[in-house]
Amino acid sequence: MERRKFLGYTAAAGASLLLHPFDSFAAPAEKIKLAMIGTGHRGSGFWGKDLLKNFGSVAEFVGLADINPGRMEYVKQMMGVNCPLFSSLDEMLARTKPDYLIVTTVDSTHDDIIVKALLKGFNVITEKPMTTDEVKCKRILEAEKKSGKKVIVAFNYRHSVHSMQLKELLAKKRVGKVTSVDFNWYLNVYHGADYFRRWHGFTAKSGSLWVHKATHHFDLLNWWLNSEPVEVSAYGSLEMYGKNNSFRGTKCRGCQYKDQCKFYWDINKDQRLVDLYVKNEQHDGYIRDGCVWRNEIDIYDKMSAQILYANGVVANYSLTTYSPYEGWQIAFNGTDGRIETWEDIPYLQKTPDDQAGRHAVEMSDADDAIANEFREIMVMDNFKKEYEIFTTPKIKGGHGGGDIRMQRRMFVDRNDNPHHVMAGTREGAMSILIGIAARKSIALKRPVKISELTDLKPMAIRHEQ
Structure with missing residues (x-):
């Protein structure tokens, strides 16, 4: 049995308002x-x-x-x-x-x-x-x-309509005390592979996808749970890209294997990338369409971690970089029930996505809703047969409308900080430290405590809700 509730997307009801992490330095009449x-x-x-x-x-x-x-x-x-x-x-x-x-x-x-x-x-x-x-x-x-x-860290995904409504339900303790989380993120074979074409494929430059990409996801977890990590245990390997192929080149352009490589990508079809990178390679030597099979690639393409939080929550997280579709699923288990939600899982949504064009959508700045398409959050209480579906409009723009909303809070609505959504260095640190701990856990084959990496003491409750 199902009961539906429609949630608005212009603001989070009952959200606390605090001042921006730093004040504007421009006079009212100046830019x-x-x-x-x-x-x-x-x-x-x-x-x-x-x-x-x-x-x-x-x-x-x-x-x-x-x-x-x-x-x-x-x-x-x-x-x-x-x-x-x-x-x-x-x-x-x-x-x-x-x-x-x-x-x-x-x-x-x-x-x-x-x-x-x-x-x-x-x-x-x-x-x-x-x-x-x-x-x-x-x-x-x-x-x-x-x-x-001050430093502001641009965690745009916090600002999405969907993320904010999920935060609101958790802040209200809709399913009691949260005890554990299951969080799975999927990068498709187009977007996921692109990290291995670029400088991101080298740990020395990106910190690996544990840091470059998963910092997004770990920050969301920290913010949703209103707590900070204490310990990380992780596994990871490079099993798809890099050295895991019988042939390889230097870049896609002019590659002799392009007819047999499923990951061949023609950068010349994207004029903006040609103008940004191809026409300017002579200045710094950076190749934007590097081969995904290069032997030098050293980041993981399969990752899984268990994160213990200061408030006792245990989160199970995984990141896949070669999925047929792009999206994510999460479930919060509480003492009184369970909250589940997801984004862009093909068999759970009405309309199919253009998987090859997903990244372009993610980078757009639109802030309007898509007609007749919604994000759903399922809430089910223990010992009850029925469940509630909370719905919000699906937004056209990047990161569910989070991109433009974050910039609006930075430059226009500077007193709008619902649920402490604006992030500073502590938030920036606590997100990357999970990824850094995960890297070390794999290397050392043991759990790694956040206290091994920093003098910051993890807080059980980050903010009063």
């Missing part, structure tokens, strides 16, 4: 001054062109920096800005004096950039993950404390 380092796909699009399209009335770019001058010049034209370009972060900060430095570079470089900006007196917005190992994490935490400036 917020932004400088950005890193002009790749995410920087040029979400943090560049899309941001200006949606919030250009309140924000402006005063500088762009990148190690690749050709790509930076293209992005300047693409964004439609007239700001100066820099090869030096020091020079850009000194000359432009931005209100925010936006960091969208390779993950392993985040710490040097963030620390330098903080100690020079600038606040920072950084893409997730905040950084890639525990030593770099400590540097950032210490610099923030010493400088008195």
